Amino acid sequence: MFKQELFTKKEILSFKLRELFLSQGFSLYEMNTFEPYSFYLENMDFLSSKDILYFADKDGTLMALKPDITLSIIKNLDTTVDKHKLYYSENIYRVPRASEKFQEILQFGVEVIGRLSDEDMFNLIYLAAKSLLIIDDNPVLLISDNSIYQKLIEQAGLSKIQDKIFTAFQNKNLLLLNEVLQDSADEKYSAIFKALLFLHLPLDLGIKELETILADEVFLENIEYLRNLYNYLASRDLQTKVFLDFSIPEGLKYYDKISFTGIIPEVSSEILKGGEYSNLVRSKEKSYQASGFAIYLEKIDFNGREQ
Numbered sequence: 001m002f003k004q005e006l007f008t009k010k011e012i013l014s015f016k017l018r019e020l021f022l023s024q025g026f027s028l029y030e031m032n033t034f035e036p037y038s039f040y041l042e043n044m045d046f047l048s049s050k051d052i053l054y055f056a057d058k059d060g061t062l063m064a065l066k067p068d069i070t071l072s073i074i075k076n077l078d079t080t081v082d083k084h085k086l087y088y089s090e091n092i093y094r095v096p097r098a099s100e101k102f103q104e105i106l107q108f109g110v111e112v113i114g115r116l117s118d119e120d121m122f123n124l125i126y127l128a129a130k131s132l133l134i135i136d137d138n139p140v141l142l143i144s145d146n147s148i149y150q151k152l153i154e155q156a157g158l159s160k161i162q163d164k165i166f167t168a169f170q171n172k173n174l175l176l177l178n179e180v181l182q183d184s185a186d187e188k189y190s191a192i193f194k195a196l197l198f199l200h201l202p203l204d205l206g207i208k209e210l211e212t213i214l215a216d217e218v219f220l221e222n223i224e225y226l227r228n229l230y231n232y233l234a235s236r237d238l239q240t241k242v243f244l245d246f247s248i249p250e251g252l253k254y255y256d257k258i259s260f261t262g263i264i265p266e267v268s269s270e271i272l273k274g275g276e277y278s279n280l281v282r283s284k285e286k287s288y289q290a291s292g293f294a295i296y297l298e299k300i301d302f303n304g305r306e307q
Contacts, residue, residue: 010297013134013135013297014089014108014297016134017108017131017134017295018087018089020127020130020131020134021087021110021127022087024085024123024127025085026085026086026087026110026112027085027086027087028086028087028088028089029073029086029087029088029111030088030090031066031069031072031073031076031088031090032066032072033065033066033091034063034064034065034066035063035064035066035071035072035075036061036062036063036064037052037054037062037063037064038062039064039071039075040052040064040067040068040071043071045254046068046071046254046277046280047067047068047071047094048068048094048254049067049094049095049096051067051094051095051102052064052065052067052094053065053067053093053102065092065093066090066091066092066093067092067093067094068092068094069088069090069092069107069109069294070109070111070277070280070292071280073086073088073111073113074113074280074281074284074290077113077281077284077285079284079285079288081114082114082115083112083113083114083115083116083120084111084112084113084114085110085111085112086110086111086112086113087108087109087110087111088107088108088109088110088111089106089107089108090106090107091104091105091106091107092104092105092107093105103298105296105298106297106298107294107295107296107297108294108295108297109274109292109293109294109295110124110127110292110293111290111291111292112124112290112291112292113281113288113289113290113292114288114289114290115287115288115289116288116289116290116291118225118228119232120289120291121258121276121289121291122228122229122232122233123232124274124291124292124293125141125143125229125233125258125260125274125291126232126233126236126238127293128141128260128262128272128274128293129141129233129238129240129242129262130238130240131262131272131293131295132240132262132264132271132272133239133240135264135271135295135300136264136265138241138264138265139240139241139262139263139264140240140241140242140243140262140263140264141240141241141242141243141260141261141262141272142243142244142245142247142248142260142261142262142263143203143226143229143242143243143244143245143258143259143260144244144245144246144247144248144258144259144260145222145225145226145246145257145258145259146255146256146257146258146259146275147222147256147257148196148214148219148222148246149162149165149166149246150256151218151219151222152189152192152193153165155189155216155218156185156186156189158181158184158185158189161180161184164176164180165177165180165181165193168180168197169196169197169246169247169248170247170248171247172197172247174194174197174198177193177194177197178194181193192213192214195213196213196246197246197247199213199244199245199246200243200244200245200247201243201244202241202242202243202244203226203229203230203233203242203243203244204230204234206243206244206245207223207226207227207230207244209244210223210226210244211223225258226244229258230242248260248261254275254277254280255275255276255277256276256277256278256279257275257276257278258275258276258291259274259275259276260272260273260274260275260293261273261274262293262295264300267299267300269299270296270299271295271296271297271299271300272293272294272295272296273293273294273296274291274292274293274294275291275292275293276289276290276291277290277291277292278290278291
């Protein structure tokens with residue numbers, strides 16, 4: 001029998017994550033290190049980093065080192081299967097935010113793709129919250145709904161400045177939001193965006209506040225979905241703190257409905273990021289939905305200090 005002291009804390013953590021994913025019915029997915037460079041060019045809108053490492057193969061084909069796992073999974077997706085429940089442990093190669101150099105990043109993650117129910121989606125979020133508890137005793141999961149932004153931006157006619165709005169929300173920057181909205185939005189929508197910017201409450205209380213902020217009937221479906229998610233998580237006695245927080249949108253190109261991030265004390269950036277990306281898979285199969293998350297172990301060590 002192997003002794004635990006023979007393994008690093010990072011290795012032990014990876015074993016525990018694998019055990020959790022397997023216990024929830026997810027199968028290991030292994031993939032190639034390289035994909036055609038043209039594939040990523042065609043899907044550039046879905047990449048968080050636009051910088052890609054590539055090289056010429058012997059036959060002249062430009063090949064890229066994977067900057068993203070989900071796109072590679074979708075590229076090779078078997079759409080004759082009703083439901084895929086996959087987990088992976090792979091290296092990716094990209095320039096992280098606030099960095100100027102490429103890094104090789106070990107990424108753990110899970111994907112559920114197919115003809116899915118709301119319960120499949122909720123279970124994925126539950127699994128993300130459980131994964132955080134393996135990493136730390138006091139994690140927080142922040143949940144947003146990007147489709148609310150989509151509806152608000154369409155109603156307010158702000159599609160031309162939506163990227164600037166997202167930047168203000170990502171940085172929780174009221175000054176920037178005021179500047180962006182000053183000459184573009186009427187008072188009604190300015191007030192809604194500002195209220196969402198500062199919304200940070202436990203999920204149940206956040207949903208009640210959201211009902212006050214979004215009085216329009218067009219948002220009833222969003223609120224009901226979030227309420228059902230809360231009931232699902234509450235019924236499982238989840239120990240992870242879950243907050244409704246709209247400062248974390250990833251943009252509408254990738255996560256088109258629920259998105260979420262996981263944080264732990266003493267590490268300033270997210271160690272877990274995920275959400276629903278159904279628009280991406282419906283290009284291959286119209287009835288498919290998809291959700292997933294990734295865990296970035298390179299952002300932490302196991303003495304509580306940030307890398």
